[in-house]
Amino acid sequence: MSAPLLAFDTAQGALSAAVVSGEKVLAHHFELRTRGHAEELMGVIAKVLDEAHVTPADLGALAVTVGPGTFTGLRVGLAAARGLALARALPLVGITTLEAVAAPVEAAEREVIAAVFDARRDEVYLQVFDVNHVALTQPMIVPLDEALAHVPGTSVVAVGTGATLLAGRIAEAADMSCRLADKPTQPDALIVARLAQARLTAHGPDHFRRAPAPLYLRAPDAKLPGGLDPVLG
Known part of the structure; x- marks a missing residue:
């Protein structure tokens, strides 16, 4: 069995995570959620890893959505993905939310x-x-x-x-x-995982050693004191 891949999404109006190994889906969680991604994400990741009987040390790769989406949601997902990738020296594949909903x-x-x-x-x-x-x-x-x-x-x-x-x-x-289309309107980590697997096969894991950048298509609403825009990414 190939090393498992963990994927998750917090970019839009859902929270999802999936663990796959080759063609097998070892665990999958999807829920519609517009708030609370930061509070719930790590618990959901722990849940799918436990259901898959996989530890972080067993993982071979990670995947995460990079946008477009909400600023808070993107920061939550990317920060978690970057932290896990750095801690385990794992390749990290970034998938856009638009690709994820189009793929099925x-x-x-x-x-x-x-x-x-x-x-x-x-x-x-x-x-x-x-x-x-x-x-x-x-x-x-x-x-x-x-x-x-x-x-x-x-x-x-x-x-x-x-x-x-x-x-x-x-x-x-x-x-x-x-x-x-008769398909979900929100990104799903299971689709993100499948797209990431295809890219890892096509390009190899070393192509994804650098953390992906967020895809921001709109300037932020929030302003720092003095009217300055916050730094993105």
């Missing part, structure tokens, strides 16, 4: 997959993939009214918390069609 979606031959999160303020986080899940655009944050300009093709399958928002705009367009 099955598209027809001429459809594109639009991964969309509601970023509020009439904006969305958006990335578009082809039928083989190859990215056609970069991750971006755009006003909802401008989102269609960044979606190539005329037939779209949308997934994520902003999928219905995008579908509403597409319904107003005469030359485009859209359906909603």
Whole structure:
């Protein structure tokens, strides 16, 4: 059995963790949660490791979501992942939340997959993939009214918390069609783990010895005294 991989996600509106070894899912936890990630994450990690009968010393690699997402959620997940990776000298794979929600979606031959999160303020986080899940655009944050300009093709399958928002705009367009994917709208650590396994196989563990950076697509709301922006990452 290959060395287990631990993955977790706290970036959006859920908290999840998974332990996999090769094709086997040794443990998996998923819960919808908009708050309390910092308080609950380490307990969830301990829970899945215990269910998998795995100790931190047994792990061969780690994976974590890097955004886009909430500033607090991203900091919680990345700090925990960096700490574990440093303590055990483990490769750490960063996966975007947009990739994670798009990956389970099955598209027809001429459809594109639009991964969309509601970023509020009439904006969305958006990335578009082809039928083989190859990215056609970069991750971006755009006003909802401008989102269609960044979606190539005329037939779209949308997934994520902003999928219905995008579908509403597409319904107003005469030359485009859209359906909603029958998949979870939140990232899941199990999908993150599978994507990380594929990248480790393709690039090797040494490619992931440097901790991934967070993917911030929007400037922070919080201000330091004097109106300065806090340092990100």
